[in-house]
Amino acid sequence: MTIDLVPVWTLILGLAVVMYVLLDGFDLGVGILFPFAPDDNARNLMMDSVAPIWDGNETWLILGGIGLFAAFPLAFAIIMPAMYFPILVMLLGLIFRGVAFEFRLKAHRRRFVWDQSFFWGSLLATYAQGVVLGSFVRGFPVHGRQFAGSVFDWAQPFPLVVGAGLVFGYVLLGATWLVMKAEGDLQRWAIGKARVGLIGVVVFIAVVSIWTPLLEQRIAQRWLSWPNIAWLAPIPLTTAAVTVWLWVSLARGRDVAPFFAALGLFLLCYMGLGVSLWPNVVPHTISLWDAASSPKSQAFLLVGTLFLLPIIAMYTGWSYYVFRGKVRGGVGYH
Amino acid sequence: MRWTLPPRDDAMNLDALLLSRLQFAFVVAFHFLLPAFTIGLASYIAVLEGLSLVTRKAVYLRISNFWIKIFAVSFGMGVVSGIVMPFQFGTNWSRYSDMLADIVAPLMAYEGLMAFFLEAGFLGVLLFGRKLVPQWAHFFAAVMVAFGTLLSTFWILVVNSWMHTPTGFSMVDGRFFPLDWLEVIWNPSFPYRFMHTVTAVYLTTAFTVLGVAAYHLRHGRFVEEARVMIVMAIGLASILVPLQAVLGDLHGLNTLHFQPQKLAAIEGLWETRSRQGMVLFAIPDEAAETNRASIEIPGLASLYLRHSVEGRVLGLRDFPRTERPPVIPVFYAFRVMLGMWAIMMLLTVWGWWLAFRKRLFATSAYLRACTWAIPAGFVAVTAGWVTTEVGRQPWVVYGFLRTADAVTPNLSSGDVAISLALYTLVYAIVFGAGVYYLVKVARAGPSAPAHELGLAQRPARPLSGAELGEGS
Numbered sequence: 105m106t107i108d109l110v111p112v113w114t115l116i117l118g119l120a121v122v123m124y125v126l127l128d129g130f131d132l133g134v135g136i137l138f139p140f141a142p143d144d145n146a147r148n149l150m151m152d153s154v155a156p157i158w159d160g161n162e163t164w165l166i167l168g169g170i171g172l173f174a175a176f177p178l179a180f181a182i183i184m185p186a187m188y189f190p191i192l193v194m195l196l197g198l199i200f201r202g203v204a205f206e207f208r209l210k211a212h213r214r215r216f217v218w219d220q221s222f223f224w225g226s227l228l229a230t231y232a233q234g235v236v237l238g239s240f241v242r243g244f245p246v247h248g249r250q251f252a253g254s255v256f257d258w259a260q261p262f263p264l265v266v267g268a269g270l271v272f273g274y275v276l277l278g279a280t281w282l283v284m285k286a287e288g289d290l291q292r293w294a295i296g297k298a299r300v301g302l303i304g305v306v307v308f309i310a311v312v313s314i315w316t317p318l319l320e321q322r323i324a325q326r327w328l329s330w331p332n333i334a335w336l337a338p339i340p341l342t343t344a345a346v347t348v349w350l351w352v353s354l355a356r357g358r359d360v361a362p363f364f365a366a367l368g369l370f371l372l373c374y375m376g377l378g379v380s381l382w383p384n385v386v387p388h389t390i391s392l393w394d395a396a397s398s399p400k401s402q403a404f405l406l407v408g409t410l411f412l413l414p415i416i417a418m419y420t421g422w423s424y425y426v427f428r429g430k431v432r433g434g435v436g437y438h
Numbered sequence: 439m440r441w442t443l444p445p446r447d448d449a450m451n452l453d454a455l456l457l458s459r460l461q462f463a464f465v466v467a468f469h470f471l472l473p474a475f476t477i478g479l480a481s482y483i484a485v486l487e488g489l490s491l492v493t494r495k496a497v498y499l500r501i502s503n504f505w506i507k508i509f510a511v512s513f514g515m516g517v518v519s520g521i522v523m524p525f526q527f528g529t530n531w532s533r534y535s536d537m538l539a540d541i542v543a544p545l546m547a548y549e550g551l552m553a554f555f556l557e558a559g560f561l562g563v564l565l566f567g568r569k570l571v572p573q574w575a576h577f578f579a580a581v582m583v584a585f586g587t588l589l590s591t592f593w594i595l596v597v598n599s600w601m602h603t604p605t606g607f608s609m610v611d612g613r614f615f616p617l618d619w620l621e622v623i624w625n626p627s628f629p630y631r632f633m634h635t636v637t638a639v640y641l642t643t644a645f646t647v648l649g650v651a652a653y654h655l656r657h658g659r660f661v662e663e664a665r666v667m668i669v670m671a672i673g674l675a676s677i678l679v680p681l682q683a684v685l686g687d688l689h690g691l692n693t694l695h696f697q698p699q700k701l702a703a704i705e706g707l708w709e710t711r712s713r714q715g716m717v718l719f720a721i722p723d724e725a726a727e728t729n730r731a732s733i734e735i736p737g738l739a740s741l742y743l744r745h746s747v748e749g750r751v752l753g754l755r756d757f758p759r760t761e762r763p764p765v766i767p768v769f770y771a772f773r774v775m776l777g778m779w780a781i782m783m784l785l786t787v788w789g790w791w792l793a794f795r796k797r798l799f800a801t802s803a804y805l806r807a808c809t810w811a812i813p814a815g816f817v818a819v820t821a822g823w824v825t826t827e828v829g830r831q832p833w834v835v836y837g838f839l840r841t842a843d844a845v846t847p848n849l850s851s852g853d854v855a856i857s858l859a860l861y862t863l864v865y866a867i868v869f870g871a872g873v874y875y876l877v878k879v880a881r882a883g884p885s886a887p888a889h890e891l892g893l894a895q896r897p898a899r900p901l902s903g904a905e906l907g908e909g910s
Contacts, residue, residue, distance in 0.1 A: 156562030159517050163554045167547070169524045174547040177539025184528025184535070185846045191529055192857050195522050196864050202518035203868050206511045210875035249536050255853050397540045398615050405544040412551045419559040419582075426563055426570050 109402040110392050113175035116409060120171050122374055124164035126277070126367055131158045133278020135201050135226025136271060137297055138219065146290045147219070153285040153431040155205055160420055162198065174405055178249060178395035179385040186244050186251045187236050190258055194232035201225030227271065234270030238263030241316060241380070243387040262315060269312060272304030273370065280363040283354070285431045295354050298362055302350055309343065309373065316380060320388060323380045336379060343372045453851030455842055458530040461858045463827075465522050467820060468865050472516035474819045477591055477636070478643025479509050480584035482670075483564075487577040501663050502580075504884030505647075508876060510565050515872045517558075519865075530854065534834060534844035537613045541622060545597045553590030557583050588636070595635060599628035601835050602826070603696045609838070626696055630689040631826075637682045638822060640674065642815025645782060647671045649812035650880050652805035660883045665799055668808075672789045672798075679782050686779075687742070693829075694743055697836060698752045699761065700829035703768040705739055706732070707753040714739040714751040719773070722765045727755055763831045771824035778818035781811055 131154040141147045173180040184191065200221040208218035235258050242262055245253040279301050282294035317324035327336055350365035385392045396402065483505055490498035524546065527535050535543075563571060563579040571579075606621025607614050616622055651667035654660045694701045702708075706717040708727050716738035720729035740749040754762055785808060792798040834841040 156566045159514070159561060160555070160558035162517065162521065163550070163558045166521060166524060166550045166554055169528070170543060170547045170550050173524065173528065173535060173539055174543035177535060177543060180528050180539065180543075181532040181536035184525065185530075185532045185848055188529050188849065188853060188857070191525055192860065195525060196860060198521055199518040199864060199868055203514055203872065206514045207871055207875055210511070210878060250532065250847055252848070255849065397543070400616050401540040401544050404616065404619050405547050408548055409551060412555075416551070416555045416559070420555070423559050423562050426567055 109399060109406060110396050112406060113171075113396070113402055114392055116406075116413075117168065117171045117175055118378070120164055120168040122371065124161070124168050125374070126370055127161035127164060128158075129274045129370065130154075130277040130281040130363075131161055132201075132226045132230050133274035133276065133301075134281060135222050135278070136230060136275050137278050137282070137294075138226070139223045140297070142289060142293055146286075146293070149286060149290055149431055150282060151205065151208075151222075153282065156427045157423060158205065159202070160423060162202070165198075175397060175402060176385050176392060176395040177397050178390060181249065182244055182246055182251045182386050182390070183240070186253060186255070186257060187239060188255045190232045190235045190239070194229045194236070197225040197227070197229030197232060199225070201229065226274075230271050230274045231267040234267030235263045237270065238266030240387060241266070241377070242319060243389065246386065246389045262319065265308070265315075266312060269305070269308030272301050272308055273373075276301030276305050276366050277363075277370070280350075280354075280366040283358075284360050284363045287430050291359075295357070295362075298354055298366075299351075302347070302354070302366075305369065306347060313340070313376070320380075322388065326379060339372060339376050339379070343369065343376075346372065454849045454854050455845045457851055457854035457858055458845050458849070459841065461530060461854060461861060462526055464858065464865070465519065465526060465861055467823070468869060469516065469519040469523060470819065470823065471816055472512050472519065473587065473590070474639045474642050474816060475646060476509060476512050476516055477587040478640040479505060479512070479646075480580075480587045481640070482643055482647065483509060484577070484580040484584040487580040491573055491577050497662055497666055500884045501667060504663070506565060507879050511872060511876055511879065513557075513561065515868065518868075522861075529857075530846050530849065531844050532846040534839070537839065537844075538835065540613065540615050541600065541607055542597050545593055545600075545623070549590050549593035549597075553586045553593065556586035556589065560586070591636060591639070592632065595632050596623050596625075596628055599631045600625045602631075602830055603627040604835055604838060614835070614838075627689075627692050630685070630692045634682070634685045634689045634822075635819075637678050637685055638815070638819050641678050641682065641782060642819060644671045644674045644678065645785070645808075645815045646812050648675070648785070649809045652808035653881070654883050655799060656802055656805040656809070660885075661799075663884050668789075668798070672786060672793075675782060675786045676790065679779070679786050682779065691743065693826075694751075697829065699754060699757045700763055700768065700826070701743075702752055702754045702757075703763050703765045703829055704772045704825060705743075705751075706765070706769050707739065707751060708755050709753040710750065710756045711753070712740055712748045712750045713737045714743070714749070714753075716742075720769070722769050724762075724765050761832065763829045768825055768829045771821040771828070775818050775821040775825060778814045778821065781814045782818075785811055 134150050134154050138147060138150060141150060169180075172183075202225070204218040204222035204225065208215050208222070211218055239258040239260075242260065244251055244257075276298060279294045279298035283291055283298055286294055317327060326332060346365055346368045350362055350369065353361035353365060381387050383391045383393070385395045483502055486498045486502035486505070489495070490502060560579040560582040563576065564583050567579065568576055600622055603626045604614075605625045606616065606618040608617050609615070647667050648671035651664040651671065655664035655668065690701065690704075693704075705714075706720050706722050706729055707714060708729065713736065715734035715736045717729060717732055717734045720732035720734070722729050737747040740747050740751055743749060743751050754765065785804075788804060788807075789798060792801050792804055798804070830836055832840050832842065834844045
């Protein structure tokens, strides 16, 4: 085996993570917006708009987790213990919101319990993911092949701020999703929330973009040294352009454009993150190549993955197609 | 590169090890109760949808809708408790993850790629799509969900079996690397474990369907649906209960060959000898290396393990104490599993006997017994799992990696105590509520007439899966 599979696996894992963030991002966002909805009917519609697809979206999290385990096991073995508590909170949050989909329809007098569970679960899971992201950017101390820090290393200003930023990010995704899926009052309400989300996102992008180079000398050099600054300038410039596009499309009452603009913003931030951290998978100590599993393991999994990913894309697409268009309330609801 | 970690003292690590093991056992045991039921239920729903498509009889659709409601709740719980599992390997078993990833992680990834996406992709259509897609497409979605659950069983049992009977690998610097993937996948205990487990989960579903149907029939409700369910469940049990005895025996012989100390613990055998007796009941005394209050049938264990009374079977005393599993949990869990099998066998035979006397649907005592036996399958799979997993100890990869060497080094007992307490609390709430709602839906029974369920008009709004069939 002479072909280096590490770049291929970097792309696949990158794809899994971005799919997770974009897809579960909007349904977690819907969960965070849930208690602020104008009325119960709106809440039911919000739930209906994500109910058929949320578990497919969450499956990308499993793929991201196991993909990291399979392709870059050393990173998995170092990052997971370091993120012991944020991951615990994320998992418990996902449990509370996941069961709420069905439980709230079974409960009558206690429906409010599962509505709360849907909101708090979504919020905590999102915040915990942001804390993981922030800790990831800060980096992990390593000794030998094991994490060498404390399980409370995440309790630092930067990760805690990134957590809040991601909450606004998912709110933006969730609100623009609702702009696409809803009509009338709910849509107008969602446009307002999308504006709040967008303002929050812009503020946090600015804060994080200034803070990150200050955290790590190498990140500053990567972005600001010549000629990198010229090559990389399109990323912040496009981000600004997409932000304007998103704001304008919201103002013009477009259905679909805001959601895709929000996805675009996330993609650009993701690219920026990639630029900052490349080529490390455990910032700022272990590179993708050092963490990679053996070529035989990577090859074995690659064969199936290249075959299965297009098929997954096909039937996931079919599922979205079946539930396309505006979500409607009414028939047989009680 | 930054700081290094001061070594923790061993007592602290031991507690973190014990708590991590408890946590893993806790989250996996509760998670597995759901697949133990939904794997069989997915297949049952696919069969019902198929029967409905072919016969056009409304009763199958009503039964299917009823179980889809129950499936929706159980599957949701299965998904969220399942997401916890892969993260456990990283958070609590990081040394295992580092050493074993090259072999076990691609297998788990195949489970995710093949099974989870298939299930999740078609589940939405199965639960919410009855009115949005043609009936054949709905049937196809049901088949795909069922197929996904079986693929998931396949891959996760490949991983589990390989850890019991590792083959096709080499070790370099204490880490495991694959040599031959076919040997890894078709490791010696896998075919037996797979057949045994799939049969067990199908039986769990069959006896749940039987018990719920018997409950409704006994109360004189949903008589037509209940009769169909009872006939289907007993029909399946008539094949699978006897088959499970054969498969269990084959799996036992496989264990005798590859994990003799586990088998000795199961059978409660201390001394290596021929004419080994079958211990029906005993109180194993691990310190004294003997059984107390033992009731045994002389020579029988040699007969069914070696197919000759003179056959020699190893006892636990022939293994160093440090390589023996804890005997008591293995010994009793195995007997609990057999007891559950006996209950299922009894109900199957009793059912046939009543059927021949044309009293199957009218015998209140039998119907009541069936409802009481709903937990039998769940208890059996859990007891079987305890038998095989505790029986593997002190190894996590049998013969190669001890459980004690697999745990995350930097966790303190306090860290794991907090996470275990939180998992316990959250699972108590979520599983408690889940069981409450499941019982509520099961008691409500199949209700909506089939003509309301979508063959006529097609509103575009996705209903909740749980709502289908509750009528409007």
